[in-house]
Amino acid sequence: MGRLRILLVSDLHGSSAAYGKLSNAIKFYRADVVVFAGDLTGKALVPIVRDDGSFSLGSGVSKYLVNVFGDVKAVGDKDLDKVIKDLRGRGYYPLVTDKAGYEELAGNRDRVRETFVKLMINALEEDLGKVVTRYREAGVKLLVMPGNDDYPEIADYVKKNASDVLVPIDEDVVEFNGYYFLGFGYSTPTPWNTPREVSEEELRARVEKLIMDVDQSRLGKLIMVLHDPPYNTLIDQAYQLSKDFKPVVRGGGEVLRNHVGSKSVRALIEGGYSPLMGMHGHIHEAPGIDYVRSNAGVKVPVINAGSEYSEGVLRMAYLIIEDNKLKNYFLLRGG
Numbered sequence: 001m002g003r004l005r006i007l008l009v010s011d012l013h014g015s016s017a018a019y020g021k022l023s024n025a026i027k028f029y030r031a032d033v034v035v036f037a038g039d040l041t042g043k044a045l046v047p048i049v050r051d052d053g054s055f056s057l058g059s060g061v062s063k064y065l066v067n068v069f070g071d072v073k074a075v076g077d078k079d080l081d082k083v084i085k086d087l088r089g090r091g092y093y094p095l096v097t098d099k100a101g102y103e104e105l106a107g108n109r110d111r112v113r114e115t116f117v118k119l120m121i122n123a124l125e126e127d128l129g130k131v132v133t134r135y136r137e138a139g140v141k142l143l144v145m146p147g148n149d150d151y152p153e154i155a156d157y158v159k160k161n162a163s164d165v166l167v168p169i170d171e172d173v174v175e176f177n178g179y180y181f182l183g184f185g186y187s188t189p190t191p192w193n194t195p196r197e198v199s200e201e202e203l204r205a206r207v208e209k210l211i212m213d214v215d216q217s218r219l220g221k222l223i224m225v226l227h228d229p230p231y232n233t234l235i236d237q238a239y240q241l242s243k244d245f246k247p248v249v250r251g252g253g254e255v256l257r258n259h260v261g262s263k264s265v266r267a268l269i270e271g272g273y274s275p276l277m278g279m280h281g282h283i284h285e286a287p288g289i290d291y292v293r294s295n296a297g298v299k300v301p302v303i304n305a306g307s308e309y310s311e312g313v314l315r316m317a318y319l320i321i322e323d324n325k326l327k328n329y330f331l332l333r334g335g
Helices: 016-028 077-089 099-106 109-138 152-160 200-212 216-221 263-273
Strands: 004-009 033-036 044-050 064-068 071-075 092-097 141-144 166-168 172-176 179-184 222-226 237-239 257-259 277-280 288-293 299-304 314-322 325-334
Touching: 004 016, 016 033, 016 077, 016 109, 016 314, 044 077, 044 099, 044 109, 064 077, 064 092, 071 077, 077 092, 092 099, 092 109, 099 109, 109 141, 109 152, 141 172, 152 166, 179 200, 179 216, 200 222, 200 263, 216 222, 222 263, 263 277, 263 288, 277 314, 288 325, 299 314, 299 325
Parallel strands: 004 033, 033 141, 044 092, 141 166, 179 222, 222 277, 277 299
Antiparallel strands: 004 314, 044 064, 064 071, 172 179, 237 257, 288 299, 314 325
């Protein structure tokens, strides 16, 4: 079997800057397929409130109040577009409104969710649309799935927008060039109670069901794209957090880490299925590669590209498969 070049990305979380770099990445890295392993959308709506209650962009409005997690700043007309672009680049969703509109949102959680989802879909349509257009020109497919932070409406959007380029893989197995990509974008429980979480037991059962749909003689060509990384590996080490969700720092300034990956993902790899490779995301601060030895004695490579979406940085893993083995890999960082 010939060479297969894969570009792996994950956890762009709505950063328009990272999406822009993803759309251009295939100019610099010749890939046969790009895999997006979950968490497509951002985490916060940022209100931009017109201070005088009226709105006429570019004329007559003295300032807007921008509230980013309690940090309130005033900006004028000439800076508004720049502020919006900067917020989108960091993965936030700016909403320009007046005081009445802001107060209506603040008092209605359902309206907040509805507005948030609408902004996410509009932004995803723009950002992902650029990627699809560029990839169609280059003849490259994008295998994509939502992650644990993506709302059900985002998962529906991805499925409904399947095309010759955009190939949904969540809870599915897709064949490409003789290899089988199994996708599962849910995660095990997190401290943040994100939209798509399942128990360890449910994760194992649902992924195992997908594995059983693959011809068992072809498991050596199976690539498991699971948002959660396997437990107790180099790629599942997250910063240890205090009760108020702040990083715990040792005396010398070292930030402590914990293994937070999925024990079920590890068990699935160890339990005799011996896939060709595991491709993961979820833990932004743990890019790298490690190996999980299966009960059959096979060392299965598991890779996490990592994420720096809030800085507008695109982290990637460039993977080269030959003869049913990972022959080479490169961890890349597009600043």
